[in-house]
Amino acid sequence: MMxxxxxxxxxxxxxxxxxxxxxxxxxxxxxxxxxxxELCAEKLPFVGGKFxxxxxxxxxMAAVIGASLxxxxxxxxxxxxxxxxxxxxxxxxxxxEVPCVIADVQRRGPSTGMPTSPAQGDVMQSxxxxxxxxxxxxxxxxxVKEAYYVTIQAFNLSEKYRTPVIILMDEVIGHLREAVNLxxxxxxxxxxxxxxxxxxxxxxxxxxxxxxxxxxxxxxGFRFHVTGLVHNEDGLPTNDPKVAEKLIERLVGKIENxxxxxxxxxxxxxEGGDVLIISFGSSxxxxxxxxxxxxxxxxxxxxxxxxxxxxxxxERLKEIYPKFKKVFVVExxxxxxxxxxxxxxxxxxxxxxxxxxxxxxxxxxxIAEKIKESFKNGI
Numbered sequence: 001m002m003x004x005x006x007x008x009x010x011x012x013x014x015x016x017x018x019x020x021x022x023x024x025x026x027x028x029x030x031x032x033x034x035x036x037x038e039l040c041a042e043k044l045p046f047v048g049g050k051f052x053x054x055x056x057x058x059x060x061m062a063a064v065i066g067a068s069l070x071x072x073x074x075x076x077x078x079x080x081x082x083x084x085x086x087x088x089x090x091x092x093x094x095x096x097e098v099p100c101v102i103a104d105v106q107r108r109g110p111s112t113g114m115p116t117s118p119a120q121g122d123v124m125q126s127x128x129x130x131x132x133x134x135x136x137x138x139x140x141x142x143x144v145k146e147a148y149y150v151t152i153q154a155f156n157l158s159e160k161y162r163t164p165v166i167i168l169m170d171e172v173i174g175h176l177r178e179a180v181n182l183x184x185x186x187x188x189x190x191x192x193x194x195x196x197x198x199x200x201x202x203x204x205x206x207x208x209x210x211x212x213x214x215x216x217x218x219x220x221g222f223r224f225h226v227t228g229l230v231h232n233e234d235g236l237p238t239n240d241p242k243v244a245e246k247l248i249e250r251l252v253g254k255i256e257n258x259x260x261x262x263x264x265x266x267x268x269x270x271e272g273g274d275v276l277i278i279s280f281g282s283s284x285x286x287x288x289x290x291x292x293x294x295x296x297x298x299x300x301x302x303x304x305x306x307x308x309x310x311x312x313x314x315e316r317l318k319e320i321y322p323k324f325k326k327v328f329v330v331e332x333x334x335x336x337x338x339x340x341x342x343x344x345x346x347x348x349x350x351x352x353x354x355x356x357x358x359x360x361x362x363x364x365x366x367i368a369e370k371i372k373e374s375f376k377n378g379i
Contacts, residue, residue: 003181003183004179004180004181005179005180005181006177006178006179006180007144007148007177007178007179007180008035008144008174008175008176008177009141009144009147009169009173009174009175009176009177010032010033010035010036010039010077010105010147010174010175011035011039011144012144012145012147012148012151012180013036013077013103013147013148013151013167013169014035014036014039014040014043015148015151015182016147016148016149016150016151016152017040017073017075017101017151017152017155018043018044018047018049019148019152019185019188019190020073020151020152020154020155020156020190021073021155021190021192022040022044022047022049022073022074022075022155023044023047023048023049023050023067023072023073023074024044024049024050024051024063024064024067024068024072024073024074024075025037025040025041025044025049025050025051025052025064025074025075025076025077026051026052026053026054026059026060026061026063026064026067026074026076027040027053027054027057027060027076027077027078028053028054028055028056028057028059028060028078028082029053030057030078030079030081030082031079031107031115031116032079032105032107032115032116032171032174032175033077033078033079033082033103033104033105033174035174035175036077036103036105037051037053037077041053050067056085057078057082057083057085057086058085058086058088058089060076060078060082060086061076061085061086061089061090061093061102062089064076064100064102065089065092065093065096065098065100068093068098068099068100069098069217069218069226070217070218070219071193071217071218071220073099073101073155073159074100074101075100075101075102075103075155076100076101076102076103077102077103077104077105078102078103078104078105079104079105079106079107079115080104080106080107080109080110080113080119080121080122080125081109081111081112081113083102083104083122083125083126083129084125084129086102087125087129087130087131088130090102090129090130090164091130091131091132091134091228092228093163093164094130094134094136094163094164094251095132095134095228095230095247095251096226096227096228097162097163097204097205097212097215097251098162098164098215098226099158099159099162099163099164099193099215100158100164100165101151101154101155101158101164101165101166101167102164102165102166102167103151103166103167103169104122104126104166104167104168104169105169105170105171105173105174106118106119106120106121106122106168106169106170106171107119107170107171108121108357108358108359109121109122114359116171117171117359117360118170118171118172118282118332118359118360118361119170119171119332119333119357119359120170120280120281120283120331120332120333120336121332121333121336121357122168123168123309123331123333123336123337124336126138126166126168126309126310127309127310133248133251133252134248134251134252135163135251135252135254135255135256135310135311136163136164136165136166136255136310137154137157137158137161137163137164137165137166137255137262137308137310137311138165138166138168138308138309138310139153139154139157139165139166139167139168139264139307139308139309140167140168140169140280140281140306140307140308140309141167141169141173141281141307142173142280142281142282142284142285142305142307143173143176143178143285144173144176144177144178144180145178145180145181145182146307147167147169147173148180148182148185149185149188150167150307151167152185152188152190153264154166154167155190155191156189156190156191157191157262159191159192159193160191160212161212161254161255161258161262162212162213162215162254163254163255168281168309169281170281170282170332172281172282172361173281173282176282193214193215193217194214194215195214195216196213196214196215196216196222199221199222199223202216202222202223202224203224203233203234204216204222204224204226204233204234204235205231205232205233205234205235205247206233207233207246207250210254210258211250211253211254211257212254230243230244230247231243231247255311256311259311259313259315260315262308262311263306263308263311263312263313263315263316264306264307264308264313265304265305265306265307265308265313265316266303266304266305266307267302267303267304267305267316267320268288268291268302268303269291269300269301269302269303270302270303270304270320270323271302271323272300272302272323272324273299273300273301273302273323273324273325274294274299274300274301274324274325274326274375275294275299275300275301275302275324275325275326275327275328275371276301276302276303276304276320276321276323276324276326276327276328277290277291277301277302277303277304277327277328277329277330277367277371278303278304278305278306278317278327278328278329278330278337278341279303279305279329279330279331280305280306280307280309280331280337281332282332282361283330283331283332283362284303284305284330286330286361286362286363286364286366286367287303287305287330287362287364287367288303289364290364290365290367290368290371291303292364293364293365293368294368294371294372297368297372299371299372299375301371302320302324304316304317304320304321306337309337312340312344314340314344317341317344317345318344321344321345321349322349324349325349325350326349326350326351326352326371326374326379327341327345327349327350327351327352328351328352328353328354328370328371328374329341329351329352329353329354330353330354330355330362330367331353331354331355332355332356332357332361332362333355333357334355334357335353335355338351338353350374350379352370352374352379354366354367354370354371
């Protein structure tokens with residue numbers, strides 16, 4: 001690997017996935033994620049992997065689940081409309097506890113929307129897009145280099161917690177090209193699937209202490225049942241309300257009870273000041289420049305950037321927001337992450353939102369002006 005190279009965000013996802021051990025990709029082309037499929041088709045054969053273009057997004061997600069059940073690390077990539085189609089099978093992967101990674105490179109919606117324009121409108125879809133009570137892990141990078149790192153972590157967390165993990169990028173990061181040096185990640189830990197030992201007494205959904213039983217690959221002599229129905233510890237369907245309650249509690253708990261291991265975030269200038277800006281993905285890049293503009297006007301601003309959006313790093317936010325007079329949430333939608341922040345920030349701290357949803361990227365001046373106006377107007 002060259003020390004420094006020019007790399008696109010979507011390319012970084014592929015490189016990170018292969019570094020994490022990706023061996024199977026199934027997908028359907030859709031802007032602005034198509035480069036991920038194209039590069040997987042090119043590169044996977046050289047590492048003993050397989051690429052298949054399916055007939056649609058539903059089949060793509062099903063193929064990924066099937067490949068993962070055989071023991072392969074598997075992923076797919078899409079954008080908003082295709083992400084919607086994948087949701088039923090994402091729910092299946094969640095209840096059947098099948099590790100897999102889904103990259104959603106967001107574009108302006110709803111429906112086919114504006115295919116080549118940036119947006120961050122899938123925040124809530126990534127959390128609640130599939131039906132029923134469940135928890136989910138969603139990671140959102142804000143640079144090409146971070147897209148590489150986040151993808152490796154997505155596979156690690158997926159294997160560790162037997163769950164689908166979503167990489168929530170936006171068109172800006174997906175198509176951005178930056179000079180990156182990935183040498184610092186050459187020794188990064190790669191988590192492999194735990195292999196059970198006892199074939200006679202194997203329980204793939206056993207209620208063990210950390211909530212995650214080892215998953216045996218199909219074809220290795222372990223007998224078990226996989227279903228989207230509520231099931232007992234050996235995977236057989238049941239309508240027993242006690243079993244159902246225990247299963248859902250475990251599915252939620254294995255993620256929510258391990259938040260400290262999962263959450264990732266970045267913060268700058270959070271010692272205290274006038275305004276705390278909360279943003280993610282590419283929008284956070286504009287916020288960093290806006291902070292420098294605000295400093296020139298005498299307004300002290302800090303940045304809190306969740307990298308893991310779900311589960312949200314609420315414990316850290318609770319520690320830092322009281323140090324600021326106001327909180328603003330900046331995102332390319334009508335206000336989705338805002339509702340999670342508003343839920344967490346209590347009492348006398350004002351929570352405002354700065355939104356853009358016309359298919360154009362934020363400029364730092366736009367963000368700075370909105371914040372300055374709030375101080376001028378005494379809000």
